[in-house]
Amino acid sequence: MIIHKATKSVETLLSQPNINFGNYDNVFVVDDNSELGQKIIVNQPYFDFVLDSDNNLIDITPNEKPSDQISEPSEIEQLRSDIRQSNEELTIIKQTFNLIPPILNPITLQDYQQNKIYELSVSCNQHILNGFYSSCR
Numbered sequence: 804m805i806i807h808k809a810t811k812s813v814e815t816l817l818s819q820p821n822i823n824f825g826n827y828d829n830v831f832v833v834d835d836n837s838e839l840g841q842k843i844i845v846n847q848p849y850f851d852f853v854l855d856s857d858n859n860l861i862d863i864t865p866n867e868k869p870s871d872q873i874s875e876p877s878e879i880e881q882l883r884s885d886i887r888q889s890n891e892e893l894t895i896i897k898q899t900f901n902l903i904p905p906i907l908n909p910i911t912l913q914d915y916q917q918n919k920i921y922e923l924s925v926s927c928n929q930h931i932l933n934g935f936y937s938s939c940r
Contacts, residue, residue: 804840806831806860812850831860839863 804821805814808829816824821834831852835839839862843850846865853862876884 804833804843806833806843806847807918808852813843813847833860858875 805823805825805827807813807827808831814825815835816822817835820840821830821832823830832895833843835841835844839860846863849866849868850863851866852860853864855861859913910920
């Protein structure tokens with residue numbers, strides 16, 4: 804087994820369990836079937852190297868593995884989720900306002916809104932005028 808010192812990642816090859824078959828630099832080589840090899844496989848990459856005075860790997864010290872708890876979403880993740888939800892809601896609103904197929908209805912949502920405002924203001928003005936005329940009689 805090859806153990807990369809920097810990343811603590813391992814590579815194994817069944818036919819060569821204790822050879823640096825990749826000719827890598829900055830690695831340790833341990834027999835896959837040894838007690839140390841099995842300990843590395845079980846704990847990898849959550850361990851620290853234990854070295855002798857010549858910097859040879861003689862053991863590892865297992866570290867605590869991170870918990871599998873689902874963390875709260877970050878502020879950015881929450882904002883992205885809110886944006887996605889808003890876009891979905893906007894799509895539903897647009898579909899509601901554009902019940903006529905686009906080929907038959909080239910009007911945009913903004914045009915529809917402006918036309919509706921105009922219609923309402925005309926109607927309102929008519930009511931005001933009717934009220935004015937009624938009061939003059």
